[in-house]
Amino acid sequence: MTIAASFEIRFTRYLLPDGREAARLPSFAADPRALVPDYRAMVFMRALDAKAVAMQRTGQIGTYASTLGKEGVDAGIGRVLHKEDVLLPSYRESGVLMLRGVSPHRTLLYWGGDERGNVFPESPRDFPFNVPIGTQLPHAAGVAYAMKLRREPRVALVMCGDGATSKGDFYEAMNAAGVWQLPLVIVAVNNQYAISVPRHMQTKAQTIAQKAIAAGVDCEQCDGNDLIAVRDTVGRAVEKARIGGGPTLVEAVTYRLSDHTTADDATRYRSAEEVKEQWKAEPILRLRTWLHAKGAWSPAEEQALAKDAATHVQKMVQAYLETPPPGPEQMFEHLYAKLPRQYIEQVAQLTEEQESHVEHHAG
Amino acid sequence: MSNITLVEGINLALARAMQDDDSVVVLGEDVGLNGGVFRATAGLQQRFGAGRVADTPLAEGLIAGMAVGMAAEGLKPVAEIQFAGFAYTAIDQILNHAGRLRHRTQGRLSCPMVLRTPCGAGIHAPEHHSESPEAMFAHIPGIRVVYPSSPAKAYGLLLAAIQDPDPVVFLEPSRLYRRFKEEVSDDGKPLPLDKAFVVREGTDVTFVTWGAMLHEALEAADELAADGLYAEVIDLATLKPIDFDTVLASVKKTGRCVVITEAPRTCSLASEISANISEQALLSLLAPVERVTAFDTVTPMFRLEEKYMPDAARIAAAARKVMEYQ
DSSP, rough: OOOOOOOOEEEEEEOOTOOOOOOOOOGGGSSGGGHHHHHHHHHHHHHHHHHHHHHHHSSSSSSOOOTOOHHHHHHHHHHSSSSTSSEEEEOOOHHHHHHHHHTTTHHOOOTTOOOGOOOOSSSTTSSOOSTTTTTTHHHHHOOOOHHTTTTTOOOOOEETTTTGGGSSHHHHHHHHHHHHHHHEEEEEEEEEEETTTTTTHHSSSSSGGGGGGGTTTTEEEEEEHHHHHHHHHHHHHHHHHTTTTOOOOEEEEEESSSOOOOOOOGGGSSSSSHHHHHTTTHHHHHHHHHHHTTSSOOOHHHHHHHHHHHHHHHHHHHHTTSOOOOGGGGGGGSSSSSSGGGGHHHHHHHHHHHHHHHHHOOO | OOOEOOOHHHHHHHHHHHOTTTTTEEEEESSSTTTTTTSSSTHHHHHTTTTTEEESSSSSHHHHHHHHHHTTTEEHHHHHHHHSGGGGGHHHHIIIITTTTHHHHSSSSSSOOOOEEEEOOOSSTTTTOOOOOOHHTTTSTEEEEEOOOOOOHEEEEEEEEHSSSSSSEEEEEEGGGTOOOOEEEEEEEEEEEEEOEEEEEOOSEEEOOOTTTTHHHHHHHHHHHHHHOEEEEEOOEEEEEEOOOHHHHHHHHHSSSEEEEEETTTHHHHHHHHHHHHHHHHGOSSSSSSEEOOSSHHHHGGGGHHHHSOOHHHHHHHHHHHOOOO
């Protein structure tokens, strides 16, 4: 018998669920105050998320995919990417986009049914929200290929869920990244559920990370509820990719504290006890406990932050509500660089309907 | 000027585009050292390097999806799918992403990619190697579908497809790859997209077709001419969007139309063209529009492919039918 490969999967965790340190901290965490911006971002993400859910419940936006519980993953990734890198998000990555500089009112616009939610003037090379599962992974391989071909010190970072790792797109992109040693980081956000299907029914593999081994791609796991672990693990993968060290698959182990979307009811397929237990491990409380213990964060600051977050969320809600809906002609805009003349008739039909509609109401 | 085949026209256009524009890259299965299974990319890797002419792992969805990513990131990828019958897993990427990226980002990102694939029957190939999926692609918003019928059109239309700022599915009639040669000038000049070509003028009936069927239609037109019936033959060339101005002008002149495709009939482009003529030229028609298509069957293995594909005899018969209609 020949042993072709044997493996261990590295799992990185610095903070235990109760906020105590589990290992010697990486240098970026030596000064706890340096992590306050990350903490503030996470708190803001959660405040916006709660507002978005409430807005869906009151009919102000459509179906919305909550980010509750993945704030540590999103903040960690947002902090390690450079401006010139490219993020390829799934539909649940509004938190990372916020750290990319994208105004969070775009998230409300997107889930409010408006294509302008995918217009990111602040981070123009980043990909839009991606709804079909896993199809963004081949795009990421293409983006990374372009970066490598042009010898640019840039990195493509693509995010997907645990369910997406069952798709061919995931394997195909990872395999190609291995062959060409592309500057690609794949972050599989393992939140334990693909809508109702639990992680153990998604794959018999002990970890999602190990799926990279057959492709010859480096892989590791991190505690996705530990901001320091995410920053460290994804940060190392990104910098390795940047200097030509090739791709990495990072499995960020977390838990979806919310329903899949506002159209879902998770009580149908998981127990209240299970969710209650997971709340003990959530990322914001963990980081706050640690910051408090380090004397880097005070109750007064917490109160001020809550107020700031509420004010900022309200501003974003205003910006969304004040964006008038697009005119119907927007359906034809940007369909092609220049709309082919064959469309003239369809545009005319729409315009005519609009005009008779206006007349009807005026008359 | 050189006397070349259709597949050489493809090769010449690729080389010209790569020479003129550093952002043009070719990717696909066996496109590199091997030069493609039909030799469409022969010599390109030797000339432009493995970075710009990339042999991919064997995964069609990956090829199309990578092209989307490359295009959004500023390259002009020309991706090859080895046979159209294997392009179906790539349709996910073309439909969900290539055709939508510009619109769903409101012009922030775009997708100037070309997906080339040989298609059609008539080369005695194995199962799944003789498909005609043009109607499936033509149904997709935000893309163009182009289908050349000669070496010169292959050269000029492929250059146009590569230069186009939007995604183009470029379907190549494998049956014509080496069937005849034509003088082609490597002048770097694209042919216009979204435009049909009247390849033969006539007065009695209009033939609308594309790809390999153009040559069957021309043969039928010859046969009819011997009997004093003159068919006008239109090569659509761009199947999305269709140049209905040219089609309708011709039908209004002749009053009769036969649409010819080697794809199955139901929901084919022949149906779409027939519907448009009915809507926009009904009073000019002297007979119902006739469709000459393949049968609504699975593309048969090659012992039966000659019976499956329309040929000059079927086209001529349809033409006589519309001529005799009372």
